[in-house]
Structures are given as C-alpha cells and as structure tokens.
Amino acid sequence: MKLDAELRFAVADLYATYAACIDDGRFEEWPELFTDDAWYRIVARENYDRDLPLSVVSLKGKPMMRDRVYGISSTIFHAPYYQRHIISTPLLFVSEEAVVHATANYAVFRTKRDMDADIYNIGQYLDEIVSTEGGLRFRKKFCVYDNDIIPNSLIYPV
Amino acid sequence: MSLDNMTQPDWLDDGSSRIPSAVYTDPAIYQRELERIFYGPHWSYVGLEIEVPEAGCFKRTAIGERSVIMVRNRKGEINVLENRCAHRAMRFCQERTGKVKTFVCPYHQWNYNYDGKLLGVPFKNGVKGKGGMPEDFQLEDHGLNVLKCTVRNGVVFACFDHEVEPLEEYIGSDILSAFDRTFDGRKLTLLGYSRQRIPGNWKLMMENIKDPYHPGLLHTWFVTFGLWRADNESRLKLDKHSRHAAMISRRSASVSGNIEEGVTSFRANMQLGEPLLLDIVHEDWWGEDTVCMTTIFPNVIFQQQVNSVSTRQIIPLGPDKFDFVWTHFGFEDDDEEMTERRLRQANLFGPAGFVSADDGEVIEFSQEGFEQDRDFSTMCELGGRDVGETDHMVTETLIRGMYRYWRKVMEA
Numbered sequence: 001m002k003l004d005a006e007l008r009f010a011v012a013d014l015y016a017t018y019a020a021c022i023d024d025g026r027f028e029e030w031p032e033l034f035t036d037d038a039w040y041r042i043v044a045r046e047n048y049d050r051d052l053p054l055s056v057v058s059l060k061g062k063p064m065m066r067d068r069v070y071g072i073s074s075t076i077f078h079a080p081y082y083q084r085h086i087i088s089t090p091l092l093f094v095s096e097e098a099v100v101h102a103t104a105n106y107a108v109f110r111t112k113r114d115m116d117a118d119i120y121n122i123g124q125y126l127d128e129i130v131s132t133e134g135g136l137r138f139r140k141k142f143c144v145y146d147n148d149i150i151p152n153s154l155i156y157p158v
Numbered sequence: 159m160s161l162d163n164m165t166q167p168d169w170l171d172d173g174s175s176r177i178p179s180a181v182y183t184d185p186a187i188y189q190r191e192l193e194r195i196f197y198g199p200h201w202s203y204v205g206l207e208i209e210v211p212e213a214g215c216f217k218r219t220a221i222g223e224r225s226v227i228m229v230r231n232r233k234g235e236i237n238v239l240e241n242r243c244a245h246r247a248m249r250f251c252q253e254r255t256g257k258v259k260t261f262v263c264p265y266h267q268w269n270y271n272y273d274g275k276l277l278g279v280p281f282k283n284g285v286k287g288k289g290g291m292p293e294d295f296q297l298e299d300h301g302l303n304v305l306k307c308t309v310r311n312g313v314v315f316a317c318f319d320h321e322v323e324p325l326e327e328y329i330g331s332d333i334l335s336a337f338d339r340t341f342d343g344r345k346l347t348l349l350g351y352s353r354q355r356i357p358g359n360w361k362l363m364m365e366n367i368k369d370p371y372h373p374g375l376l377h378t379w380f381v382t383f384g385l386w387r388a389d390n391e392s393r394l395k396l397d398k399h400s401r402h403a404a405m406i407s408r409r410s411a412s413v414s415g416n417i418e419e420g421v422t423s424f425r426a427n428m429q430l431g432e433p434l435l436l437d438i439v440h441e442d443w444w445g446e447d448t449v450c451m452t453t454i455f456p457n458v459i460f461q462q463q464v465n466s467v468s469t470r471q472i473i474p475l476g477p478d479k480f481d482f483v484w485t486h487f488g489f490e491d492d493d494e495e496m497t498e499r500r501l502r503q504a505n506l507f508g509p510a511g512f513v514s515a516d517d518g519e520v521i522e523f524s525q526e527g528f529e530q531d532r533d534f535s536t537m538c539e540l541g542g543r544d545v546g547e548t549d550h551m552v553t554e555t556l557i558r559g560m561y562r563y564w565r566k567v568m569e570a
Contacts, residue, residue, distance in 0.1 A: 042510065044350070044351065044352065044353070046254060046350075046351060047350035047351060050255075050350075052348060052349060052350035052351070053349055053350060053497070053501055054349045054350025054351065054352065054486045054501060054504060055350075055501070055504070056352050056508055056509060056510045057505060057510045058501060058502070058504070058505060059505070060432075060502075061432060062431075063430075063431030063432040064431065064432035064434075064435065066431045067430055067431045067432055067435060068505075070428075070431075071512050074378070074425070074428075075377075075378035075379060075423070075425070075428075075512065076512060076515050076516050077376060077516040077519060077520065078515060078516060078519045079519060079522075079523075148351075148353050149353045149354065149355045149481060150352075150353065150354045150355070150509040150510075151354075151355055152354055152355065152356050152357065152509070152518045152519065152522055153354065153509050153510065153515040153516070153518045153519055154509050154510040154515065155510065155515060
C-alpha cells in the first residue's frame with residue numbers, strides 16, 4: 001500500500017464512518033468496522049504510559065465487541081446521552097506489511113438530557129488499519145484518554 | 159442556631175433504618191465527617207506496597223480532602239506524609255507517582271527526606287550577613303506532617319490521629335479473616351488503575367457494597383450467569399462495631415432459570431458471543447466462595463469477584479461528590495493466562511464495567527433525589543430494623559450497621 005492521496009481519503013472516510021456510526025447510536029454496525037480478530041481498547045493514559053495493562057474496556061475480536069453492544073443496549077442501566085466525536089487529521093505511516101499506523105487526536109462531547117454539554121473524553125487514537133475485501137478496517141484501535149477521571153461512567157464506545 | 163443543632167438531622171427513631179436526606183447533602187455534616195471520621199481515629203487505605211517498589215518511589219493520593227504521599231524510605235519502610243509544605247502550605251507534589259531523591263517544594267526550595275524531615279532551606283543564615291531565619295529556627299521543628307502508617311500483607315493504611323488503635327484491632331478478627339483471604343502475604347502485581355468521579359455522597363458507595371439485594375436485580379450479568387443471585391449460598395459478616403463488613407457468596411454451579419417472577423434483569427436467552435469473558439478458573443485461595451466484597455470503613459472496598467481482584471478507594475470531594483479509584487492487581491505466581499483472564503474479567507468492573515457502570519449511575523440519581531427533598535428519609539428495612547450477621551442476602555442489615563456506628567461517632 002502506498003501512502004497516496006487515495007489512501008488518505010480512504011482513511012478519512014473510515015474515521016468519518018466510525019464517528020457517524022457511534023455518534024448516531026448505530027452500535028450494531030460498530031464491530032463491522034473492525035477485522036474479525038481486532039483489539040479495541042479504551043485505556044487511561046496513566047496506565048498506557050506506565051505499561052500497566054489494565055484497560056477500562058478491552059475487547060478482543062468481533063464477538064466480544066458484540067457482547068459490549070448488547071451490554072449497552074440491554075443490560076447496563078445508565079442515563080441516556082448523546083455523544084459527538086471530533087477527530088483530527090490522522091498522522092499516517094504505512095509499514096512494510098501494508099499496515100497503516102494512524103495516530104489521531106479525538107475529543108468526545110457528551111450531552112445528557114437537561115444538561116449542558118460536557119467535555120467527556122479527550123485522547124489519542126493509536127490505530128492499525130488494514131485493507132480487506134470490504135474496504136479499510138481497524139485491526140487495532142487503542143483509545144488512550146488523558147482526562148483519566150471519568151465523569152461517572154462510560155457506556156458507549158469512544 | 160448552633161452547629162450542633164445544624165448537624166443533628168432528624169432521624170425518625172433511635173435506630174438506623176431510616177436515613178435522613180441531610181446525611182447525604184448537608185455541608186456541616188460533611189465537615190464533621192471529615193474531622194471525626196477521615197481525620198479522626200479511623201484507618202484509611204492509602205495503597206499497595208508494590209506501588210512504591212524502591213526507596214524514593216512515591217504515590218500521591220488523598221485521605222478525605224487532604225493530599226498525602228506514600229513513599230518508601232531507604233530502610234525499605236513505607237511512610238505516609240501530608241502533601242503540604244511546612245512553610246507556605248503548598249501541595250508541592252503534583253505528579254501521581256514517581257521517584258525522587260528528596261521532596262523539594264518549588265516555591266522556596268524547602269527540602270524534605272522520605273521520612274518527612276526538613277533537610278534544609280535556602281538563605282537560612284541570610285545573604286552577606288543580612289536577613290535569614292531567626293536564631294531559634296530549627297529544621298527539626300518544620301518537618302512534613304507524618305501520618306501513622308501500618309502495612310498489612312502488602313496493603314498500606316494511614317491515619318492522621320496517632321492515638322488510633324492498632325489496625326488489626328480496628329478491623330477486628332472477623333473481617334480480618336476476609337482481608338487475609340486475599341492478602342495473605344503473597345506478593346502482588348499491579349495491573350493498573352481506573353478512576354471515576356461520581357456525583358453522589360461518598361457513603362452511597364459504601365452502602366452499595368453493603369447492599370447484597372441490588373446486584374441480583376440491577377445487574378443482568380450477575381443474575382443471568384449466576385455470579386450473584388438471591389438464591390446463591392451466601393453470608394454477611396460484620397465487625398463488632400458494625401462499621402466494616404464482608405459479603406461472601408458462592409456462584410451457582412448451574413443457573414436454572416429465573417429466581418422468581420419479577421426479576422426483569424434475568425435474560426433467559428442471553429449468551430455471550432465470547433465465552434472467554436466469563437472463563438472463570440477456580441483459585442485455591444478462594445475455598446468454596448467465589449465472591450468476597452469487604453468494606454473497611456471509611457474509604458476502601460476490597461473486591462474479589464471470581465478472578466477479578468481490586469481495591470476500590472473512596473476520596474470524598476464535598477457532600478455530593480467523590481472520586482472512586484480502582485486498583486486492579488494480581489499475584490506474583492499468576493501465569494500469563496491468568497493475568498490475561500483477570501484483565502478480561504476487568505471488563506465487568508470499573509467506570510465502564512458490565513456490572514458496575516450502573517452503580518455510579520444509580521448513586522448519582524439517588525443523590526439528586528436527596529437534594530430535591532431534604533425532608534425525605536431513605537428506608538433500609540429489608541430483613542428488619544436491627545443489625546446482625548446473616549446467612550442470606552435478602553437484607554439491608556449491613557447498611558443499618560454502618561449507620562449505627564456513624565451515629566455513634568457523629569452524635570457524640
């Protein structure tokens with residue numbers, strides 16, 4: 001894979017699709033943006049920086065991601081909220097194995113009913129993206145968040 | 159009106175089964191809690207010894223609203239020092255963890271060792287014979303505030319009041335056995351932290367873990383997979399003051415349908431896409447019990463939920479807010495597979511956990527209810543109005559126990 005304009009557009013599309021899917025609450029479509037054995041992880045910066053392996057969410061493979069989606073929709077009681085992602089232009093690097101290593105800043109705003117919007121989760125995506133028959137997919141997505149005191153709970157993917 | 163009148167909420171009776179809203183909302187009551195509970199003769203959890211592996215390694219945390227530093231000294235002992243410079247009160251330590259040669263307050267470079275002793279101050283003797291400290295200034299009079307500190311099997315507790323009873327007596331033999339079951343002296347390994355800020359009174363989190371009634375109702379995972387159900391074999395233990403408690407239970411080997419009609423969180427057809435999420439492997443130290451939740455008043459919960467072990471620390475931030483800090487750990491003899499298993503099961507716990515994200519949420523909404531009706535009293539009368547140990551979980555006796563003790567301390 002060559003890091004050309006076409007690839008940059010395709011990656012930008014992947015991020016736009018990702019954000020739209022979880023910001024619109026179409027969570028059942030969210031695992032489909034990953035490869036079958038992808039690793040999705042939300043991890044506090046203090047753990048990540050110190051090589052402490054604990055994540056706040058760590059899902060390996062699509063079935064585990066679907067379990068999370070079931071949890072969101074059916075088992076975890078929580079106040080309803082909207083979330084909006086703002087994602088920076090990713091910094092890209094293509095490895096010899098044709099894996100796109102992408103780093104992007106993200107900001108997630110949360111708006112609960114009757115409340116002002118909060119700056120909810122701020123961090124960095126450390127991603128690996130590969131080309132599949134269905135298009136680009138995440139094979140690894142680490143959401144490393146800086147504001148590590150989570151405002152009460154974290155339910156949806158970020 | 160005197161402070162005393164202000165801080166005496168209207169309890170409906172002499173007991174502790176109806177708790178008035180003011181206990182969760184009143185700033186004067188909260189101030190008295192800080193003084194009598196957090197800064198009084200009660201041991202607070204500070205951390206795990208493994209968090210400060212070498213001399214000069216420190217961790218910053220808090221007891222009540224006072225910032226403290228846990229540090230290992232050159233002799234290998236653990237000290238807990240108040241993070242407040244003896245000069246201008248600065249909270250000189252801002253990093254969460256690190257390793258230092260000495261603690262230096264950046265403002266005027268007062269310099270302290272790991273035991274909190276003041277080593278030196280610039281311009282002590284003035285400059286060119288002018289200025290400087292008074293002649294009676296002694297370095298030894300201006301050390302950091304050193305807390306009383308005890309380490310038991312790798313777990314560090316501290317107290318501002320040096321007259322506090324020994325930790326073992328404070329916890330009491332019954333609850334100590336629950337503590338020692340997990341912390342038996344084996345070396346621990348640190349897996350990491352989760353932090354959440356919950357907009358509710360700090361005691362609501364203690365109540366949540368003294369309430370064996372809710373998990374089999376609120377938490378689908380517990381009831382559906384048999385991890386915590388009202389029909390599981392279980393027992394509740396208390397210390398003699400009824401301030402600490404342990405909820406102990408055994409996972410049902412087979413879950414045969416709903417416990418009774420009306421438990422709507424039970425999902426007969428729920429199946430995991432990834433069964434590894436509940437790949438529970440029995441560990442010898444459990445015995446037959448698969449769950450033990452130990453609450454040590456006032457600020458820590460020790461969790462064993464199958465293979466997930468953690469400490470959960472409460473740091474109050476006013477009557478209506480607290481930080482909840484989870485420290486997940488394992489044991490030195492864990493193989494890679496067990497570590498991976500503990501990390502996987504950690505998906506159930508913490509701010510995003512399948513069975514704990516909603517605890518923070520319900521606490522937030524309880525707090526809102528207390529705020530909106532200051533004349534309300536909450537009702538904790540499941541299993542009666544008295545306090546005692548039980549061999550079942552259909553009771554709120556542990557909550558009543560905590561408030562019986564709380565009233566003793568707060569109304570003295």
